[in-house]
Amino acid sequence: MTTATPVSLNEAVLHEALSGLTAKPQKTLSPWLFYDDRGSQLFEAITDLPEYYLTRTERALFATHADDILREFLSPGAPAGAPATQAFLSPDLFTIAELGAGSATKTGLLLAAATRLQPNLLYQPIDVSASALEAAENLAATIPGLRVQAQVANYVTEPYTLQHPPASNPGAPQPALSLPKGLASETWDPQDARTSNTPGLRSRVLALYIGSSIGNFAPDEATAILRRLRSHLQPGDALLLGADLAPSAHKPISTILAAYDDAAGVTAAFNLNILHRLNRDLDADFNLDAFAHRARWNPVDSRIEMHLESLIPQAVHISGHRIQFFEGETIHTENSYKFTGEALDTLLTRSGFTPTRTFHDPTRSFALTLAHTL
Numbered sequence: 001m002t003t004a005t006p007v008s009l010n011e012a013v014l015h016e017a018l019s020g021l022t023a024k025p026q027k028t029l030s031p032w033l034f035y036d037d038r039g040s041q042l043f044e045a046i047t048d049l050p051e052y053y054l055t056r057t058e059r060a061l062f063a064t065h066a067d068d069i070l071r072e073f074l075s076p077g078a079p080a081g082a083p084a085t086q087a088f089l090s091p092d093l094f095t096i097a098e099l100g101a102g103s104a105t106k107t108g109l110l111l112a113a114a115t116r117l118q119p120n121l122l123y124q125p126i127d128v129s130a131s132a133l134e135a136a137e138n139l140a141a142t143i144p145g146l147r148v149q150a151q152v153a154n155y156v157t158e159p160y161t162l163q164h165p166p167a168s169n170p171g172a173p174q175p176a177l178s179l180p181k182g183l184a185s186e187t188w189d190p191q192d193a194r195t196s197n198t199p200g201l202r203s204r205v206l207a208l209y210i211g212s213s214i215g216n217f218a219p220d221e222a223t224a225i226l227r228r229l230r231s232h233l234q235p236g237d238a239l240l241l242g243a244d245l246a247p248s249a250h251k252p253i254s255t256i257l258a259a260y261d262d263a264a265g266v267t268a269a270f271n272l273n274i275l276h277r278l279n280r281d282l283d284a285d286f287n288l289d290a291f292a293h294r295a296r297w298n299p300v301d302s303r304i305e306m307h308l309e310s311l312i313p314q315a316v317h318i319s320g321h322r323i324q325f326f327e328g329e330t331i332h333t334e335n336s337y338k339f340t341g342e343a344l345d346t347l348l349t350r351s352g353f354t355p356t357r358t359f360h361d362p363t364r365s366f367a368l369t370l371a372h373t374l
């Protein structure tokens, strides 16, 4: 596993804390600060909460559609229900990468389906939390044929790499493709991709950015993240984007709000952990009992906002700086954007992807969109 140096991470935390907490009129802290080891554990706990429908809905989509997703990646336009068989693959022709992989529990469903198609599959999870990535690495023990190459990196602020490793036997002639009837691709010819743009045969990348992590960034930042990801990809590669959907007749705002303000208080602990982190990493003196978790729906921007509200007038000290709070003043810690289908298409297109197919749950709460790099 490769790791970022703690010094640069601490500098980034300090920079983020000082710029955010001196911002006017609204104090902010960026959500990547949540994910130290404890924050990652709290987030894992959130994903098991009854109110937090996002994870189980996305997991159900993987359970139902893993083969459909792989077929659409490998052969865009193939009819639904056609089996994704090994007949249209030669060994080691694709690899799966994941931004913000965490412990990769949902991804396991897709990886298991992928290793049935292609033994010796390389999985490249990238995450800021080394402890979460250890769980992702353990997938290799439970999914036969899986190789895991993890990278510790904050994919927003730090460089990362995505490998297109050479296929197992790049020099050898590739077996002729025999596509099952109905699986022939009209939009992408694998034979062209094999012989174009790189000397020797390189594997195709399916990049996952799931869990609605994209929703934690403002539209411009989200576009920048996806464009950067796009710059690591080549023609024939694809992105699978998981996003939470906007309220609708089947999805009341109250359902969304409850997901961010659970009865057991796990989300509150997750939110407050950001202050705990600043105390630990920057020797700050936040009194965690003097702040409270708040979740609000912002209809104009179609997003949940999480805030930490100061319950009293108070001053906090961070690395020699004094930050004043009035009673009721908030630190805006997170946005969680909820997308319409149109907004997702616009985001993907702006970022250099062509959305080809979207998988929904029955109540259209959540979407997994496959988008190609044509």
Ligand code: AVI
Binding pocket: 046, 054, 211, 212, 213, 214, 215, 216, 259, 260, 267, 270, 334, 335, 336
């Ligand atoms: C990681 N991200 C998609 C979560 C979300 O739903 O926006 C973070 C989270 N914040 C509070 N609960 C979960």
